[in-house]
Amino acid sequence: MSWFQPADVGFAVRGLLTRVGGATRLFARLVSLLPATARRPDLVRDQVHFLGNYSLGIIAVSGLFVGFVLALQGYYTLQGFGSTEALGQLVALSLLRELGPVITALLFAGRAGTSLTAEIGLMRAGEQLSAMEMMAVDPVRRILAPRFWAGVIAMPVLAAVFSAVGVVGGWWVAVGMIGIDSGSFWSQMQGGVDVFRDVGNGVVKSVVFGFIVTFVALLQGYTAKPTPEGVARATTRTVVVASLSVLAMDFVLTALMFSL
Amino acid sequence: MQKLRTDVWVGLFVMLGAAALVFLALQSANLLQLDFRSGYRVSARFDNIGGLKPQAAVRSAGVVVGRVESITFDDKIYQATVTIALQDRYAFPKDSSLKILTSGLLGEQYLGIEAGADEKMLAEGDRIVATQSAVVLENLISQFLYSKAADATPAGDGAAPKSNP
Numbered sequence: 001m002s003w004f005q006p007a008d009v010g011f012a013v014r015g016l017l018t019r020v021g022g023a024t025r026l027f028a029r030l031v032s033l034l035p036a037t038a039r040r041p042d043l044v045r046d047q048v049h050f051l052g053n054y055s056l057g058i059i060a061v062s063g064l065f066v067g068f069v070l071a072l073q074g075y076y077t078l079q080g081f082g083s084t085e086a087l088g089q090l091v092a093l094s095l096l097r098e099l100g101p102v103i104t105a106l107l108f109a110g111r112a113g114t115s116l117t118a119e120i121g122l123m124r125a126g127e128q129l130s131a132m133e134m135m136a137v138d139p140v141r142r143i144l145a146p147r148f149w150a151g152v153i154a155m156p157v158l159a160a161v162f163s164a165v166g167v168v169g170g171w172w173v174a175v176g177m178i179g180i181d182s183g184s185f186w187s188q189m190q191g192g193v194d195v196f197r198d199v200g201n202g203v204v205k206s207v208v209f210g211f212i213v214t215f216v217a218l219l220q221g222y223t224a225k226p227t228p229e230g231v232a233r234a235t236t237r238t239v240v241v242a243s244l245s246v247l248a249m250d251f252v253l254t255a256l257m258f259s260l
Numbered sequence: 261m262q263k264l265r266t267d268v269w270v271g272l273f274v275m276l277g278a279a280a281l282v283f284l285a286l287q288s289a290n291l292l293q294l295d296f297r298s299g300y301r302v303s304a305r306f307d308n309i310g311g312l313k314p315q316a317a318v319r320s321a322g323v324v325v326g327r328v329e330s331i332t333f334d335d336k337i338y339q340a341t342v343t344i345a346l347q348d349r350y351a352f353p354k355d356s357s358l359k360i361l362t363s364g365l366l367g368e369q370y371l372g373i374e375a376g377a378d379e380k381m382l383a384e385g386d387r388i389v390a391t392q393s394a395v396v397l398e399n400l401i402s403q404f405l406y407s408k409a410a411d412a413t414p415a416g417d418g419a420a421p422k423s424n425p
Contacts, residue, residue: 042263049266052273092288157277164280167288186287193289194315203281 023219026140030215033145040146047150051112055158058111059104063095063162066103067169070094074170075178087180088189091170096193096202097258100163102250105209108155109242113217116147117238120221121231129222144218151217155210156203163202201257208253209246216242299326299345300384304358309340310394311369312360318344318371319361325350328371344371346382353378357390369394 037044074090120143123129129139167189174180193199217238224234309331318326326346334341346352355376362369373388382388 045270046266048273049270053269056273056276088288096284096288154273157274157280160277160280160284164283167284189288190290195285195289199281199284199289 019223022223026144026219026222027215029140030145030148030218033141034149036141037145037149043142043146044150044153047147048154051108051116051147051150052154052157055108055111055154056161058107059158059162060165062103062107063100063165064169066099066162067091067095067166067171068173070099070166071170071173071178075174075180084178084180085184085188086192087174087178088171088185088187089192091174092167092189092193093198095163095166095170096198098250098254100166101159101202101205101209102246104159104162104206105155105213105246106243108151108158108209109213109217109239109246112151112154113213113238113242114235116151116214116217117221117224117235118231120144120147120218121224121226121234124222124224125226125228125231127226144222148214148218151214152207152210155213156206159202159206159209197257201253204257205250205253208249212245212249213242216245299347300382301329301343301345302382302384302386302388303341303343304388304391305334305337305339305341306358306360306391306393307339308393308396309342310360310362310396312342312371312394313369316368316370318346318373320350320352320373320375325373342371346373351381352376354380354382354386355390356382356388357392358388359392360394362395 070091071087074087074094075084078084078086078090120129123139123143129143132139132142171182171185174185175182220234220238220241221231224230312328312331314328314330316328317324318328326344329343329345331343332341333339342358344358352373353376355378357374357376359372359374360369361372376390
């Protein structure tokens with residue numbers, strides 16, 4: 001029984017609790033720093049530029065192709081029921097409710113989250129964060145909070161762009177390639193999509209995902225081991241943890257919002 | 261100069277998001293058709309509502325004139341009570357009738373309202389008395405089968421009444 005030491009279990013549980021507690025404390029601190037961050041809009045603006053504008057390309061192109069595929073695949077399925085006019089509704093509802101927020105969040109984690117983790121992790125490894133503390137500058141307030149709130153702002157914007165581009169892409173395939181009547185495509189869509197229930201809930205989802213992805217990225221960077229290997233691991237963990245959290249949270253949100 | 265340039269790009273980014281949302285709300289959702297005025301509510305009782313759901317359309321001559329607001333079951337009379345909100349700009353006579361209809365063969369169900377001839381108009385809180393339940397496919401089939409069975413019995417046998425003389 002030399003491989004099993006009861007003390008190890010206690011040690012592991014304690015370590016887990018410490019990490020969860022530390023993460024909760026950091027989250028609470030980031031949220032409570034909203035007024036302080038709002039007084040430095042220039043910091044947030046730079047980060048929105050970095051996280052949002054640079055992600056726009058991948059988001060728009062992905063949205064376009066997801067719209068294409070949705071229209072083609074939806075047409076194939078709907079054809080069996082002889083109701084291909086419902087294609088517009090299918091494309092719009094899939095994008096607005098699920099695919100828009102979720103795929104945007106996954107891409108955002110890969111495109112922007114990793115760079116946040118690497119940046120913060122390298123600051124930690126290069127002892128820049130310690131240096132700031134020495135100068136009585138709070139790194140959470142000066143470095144983490146603007147990035148956090150910029151991510152929360154950028155995520156819904158990107159998700160809206162993704163859904164809109166996807167709808168246009170779906171329209172292009174449905175009308176241009178398949179030959180569905182443009183008028184019935186839009187009118188079926190408008191008949192089946194509700195502004196508050198579908199568009200509104202999609203926005204709420206993307207805001208929640210913005211919180212999750214940005215926070216996970218910042219937490220992993222902030223708690224990374226200050227070595228090259230530690231930063232590499234933290235970056236990997238950002239993608240894994242953020243993606244899994246987003247997918248799990250999406251299930252919960254969908255169950256809450258659309259269970260009627 | 262660098263600061264101003266970043267401002268422009270971030271402004272463009274946010275405006276793009278706002279434009280995308282406006283596009284989604286106007287072009288792919290029903291913001292333009294939403295009626296923010298509350299309209300007037302009338303209720304009606306049905307023996308069977310079939311697959312009618314809240315938010316289903318109320319149509320007259322094919323035009324949407326209102327929405328189903330709520331559907332409840334009344335266990336005193338064992339009937340469904342359907343509350344509908346009709347738009348203010350449309351007035352219907354008090355003896356109008358409601359019918360549960362289906363759009364297309366397998367489409368969603370909606371309420372059809374047919375105008376009556378009364379001179380008084382429906383107002384908030386009124387009840388529409390003349391209603392026609394949803395067509396339930398199983399009932400239709402069983403009616404058809406029973407009438408077939410009645411036809412099949414020999415003419416001399418008086419036990420089963422014949423459906424057509």
